[in-house]
Amino acid sequence: MGRLYRIGEFAERIGRSVSTVRRWESEGRLVAKRSPSGQRYFDDSDVRKVLRPGVVEHARRIVVYCRVSSPGQKNDLASQVAAMEQFCLARGLAVDEWVSEIGGGMNLRREKLVALMDAVDRGEIGTIVVAHWDRLARFGFDFLEHVANRNGCEIVVANQESLSPRQELVEDLLAIVGTFSCRVDGLHRYEKTLRDELSGGGR
Structure with a gap:
């Protein structure tokens, strides 16, 4: 949805007066959106409609x-x-x-x-x-x-x-623990191999 603008903020954003915005509404050039409480507002799609009139806005x-x-x-x-x-x-x-x-x-x-x-x-x-x-x-x-x-x-x-089932959280945490356990085991095997190679090379 982007940023929401009250009519005064919207008028300032597009460089027009509040009376001009109201006139455009009455002429049908702009259609204000309404919040559940009935408050009128505009959004970034309305800004683009005014500032870039040649660009067609597709409904999101x-x-x-x-x-x-x-x-x-x-x-x-x-x-x-x-x-x-x-x-x-x-x-x-x-x-x-x-x-x-x-x-x-x-x-x-x-x-x-x-x-x-x-x-x-x-x-x-x-x-x-x-x-x-x-x-x-x-x-x-x-x-x-x-x-x-x-x-x-x-x-x-x-x-x-x-x-949000608790069982899912448990399963995800176990998956994390399992992943890190595998990595730690792999690191230990790598360290052992490295020690063996170093000790063998020192003979």
Whole structure:
């Protein structure tokens, strides 16, 4: 979504007066957006529409992304989708696409996540909605959010911790421990080989 502007801020941003912006609204040249409370606002797409009138703005999609770690959690996935339907309805979000994926939170190369972030990079996504930040990534969420914001996309987090299973956290932590254990074992074997070679070369 990018930055939001109240009418005075928007007028200053485009170098016009507030009365001119209001006149453009009445003429239909601009259509202000409305917050759930009814407050009028504009965004960066409106700025581009005024400053770059020859460029056609394509509507950016609102996408809900739901994820669980394993096929055995299909009931959890269904509950997550149902909860997000209620959340989006309450927020007045008209969802264009629902993405459901099964894959570990440590894996940032999940097929549907990669496709979603590619679409963000192309400027096609305006909003991503998730139940909890770790549905996108166990680690690295801040970076994904930075990439999204840089491309005019907002990530909306419902912060429903009940939809972030504890068992997944345990599995991800065990995966980290296993990875580091393998690396430590490999390092110990390398040190032993190196010592043996050095001691043999000294004879």
